[in-house]
Amino acid sequence: MINIPSTFKISFRALRVNKMRSALTMLGIIIGVGAVIAMLAVGKGASQKIADQIASLGSNLLIILPGSTSAGGVRMGAGSQPTLTMGDTEAILREIPSVADIAPDHGGIAQVVYGNQNWATGIRGTTPNFLNVREWQLASGRAFTDQEVKSGAKVCLIGQTVVDNLFGNIDPIGQVVRLKKVPFTVIGVLAPKGQSLTGQDQDDIILVPITAAQRQLFGTPFPGMVRIIHVKAKSTEDLFDAERQINELLRQRHRIGPKQENDFTVRNLTERLKTQEESSKVMALLLGAIASVSLVVGGIGIMNIMLVSVTERTREIGIRMAVGAKTWDIRLQFIIEALTLSLIGGVIGIILGVGGSKILSAFAAWPTIISPFYVLLAFFFSGMVGIFFGFYPAYKASLLDPIDALRYE
């Protein structure tokens, strides 16, 4: 029969007697728990940032680029050979069931002029499906229609950065901008997406119907040529299937023999980001693991102090044994004392860890995320450290001979 509330009271009293010593012992646990929480918060923040970028890219995205040309041993790099066509785009959507949507893309950099303002930006000729593939919303106005694509209408959707640079406070909808001296009517504004993974401003963009881009702005070596094809797979699981089937289909359509290299490249961006997200999670765990080493060191500090405490209080142990304390009464007293130390340290560590991560995000602009699960885990872990490292001193105390203990000076 063990009296837990009384035992906690005894522990508190014992810890109060040696305030400085208790505080220094706790410091080890405080630093350990604080470090674990801060490191996990930083790690989780980093992986969340990547996850957000995956979301902004559009999930389950594949990108098909044309192959490279090589002239006399000089290879020109991906995209230098015009091999992709509108026909490819339509065929992929039609024949591959795991593809949810597809958007061709043909464009380049051009100067855009509005009134007395001008701005160089990336212009993409595409179809309305592009917004779906890239999961892009409109902030205002409307998207262009398939009909407008077919007719090569001179309309455009503009990104937030372009709006800021050209229009200021003017509502851009209905205004006419000039792309390469060709007038285009602004019919919609894209919702802001922010930076891409590589730091590019995704909002510095103008979307026009692909036919307009091909015929009016950038021209093509042959009709229907496209520079990039964006593909949205039905699900993450479908990504690999889609990638393989696109490869097969395009090899067939481009009449590439079994030994020949592809004249196009399929890039799985989502997969690549997922890998990065995984590695950042591993990184977070690694940081947490390193931080938990300090928690273990803190635990050793507790064990050290508890051993001293047992020696100092040998006579007290003797008295308790003489009046009837049993083996586990003594053991629990010291375990609870160690537990009290580690739990108080744990709580302070949690406060410092959470505060520290907030300061880190405020001053170093690192995204940090405090997960309640990790906080609970750290608290639980600090308790386990107390029990684990408190056990040996408690065990030693419980094995004392009552006679020797009573005589101890």
Added chain:
Amino acid sequence: MPLIDIREITKVYQLGDVSVKALCSISLSIENGEFIAIMGPSGSGKSTFMNILGCLDKPTSGRYILEGTEIGTLGRDELAAIRNKKLGFVFQGFNLLPRTSALENVELPMLYYGVTAKERRDRAMAALKSVGLEGREHHFPNQLSGGQQQRVAIARALVNNAPVILADEPTGNLDTKTSEEIMELFTNLNAESNITVILITHEHDIAEYSKRIIKFRDGCVVSDEANVRGAKNYSVIGSEGQSNKGFDTLTL
């Protein structure tokens, strides 16, 4: 059935290759309500004997039966329970927990045996009152005089209504006047509550309070006699317990 029945108890300490005989074969019995003083020079084995009586130590051989319970076969925790229920300890150095109030010191024996907080408090208050420390319940040991500290220790020994109090030189650290007060307290407890008191002492004055004096020398009982002055209604019990190893002639 005697309260304490001790048969041919020996205690041998092993110091390296040498074995030291701390107690030679001791047999005696103690009835309920006795008041016994154990005397003897240092190293006579009286403390060893007291430790065995107090279930703090086990004899090397022989039997110790306390209120019908065979002590020799009990484990550590069972001995702790016996100490808690049947024995009260009073030490020379008081052995109170420092930085712990008188009340909490007295509550200590009840802490480990599931007594509710309220009952602990009530019984500890009553025990302190019975030793004349009413009003000093919340004093810490360092705020109490030696005599008062010893009274706290006696209250702690009484609080579980143990039938036996074992006192190891309870007046050793006290002045004469305080010693008398403490001994009167023991006498009253013995007379009024029929508590068996067994105490170790060097001093004849202290031993005079008892009803029976057992003398030790070199690990053996050399005399075990009624103390007529201290005990009016005393009768010799367990005379077979007297040691007879030829030391009788040496005593007194």
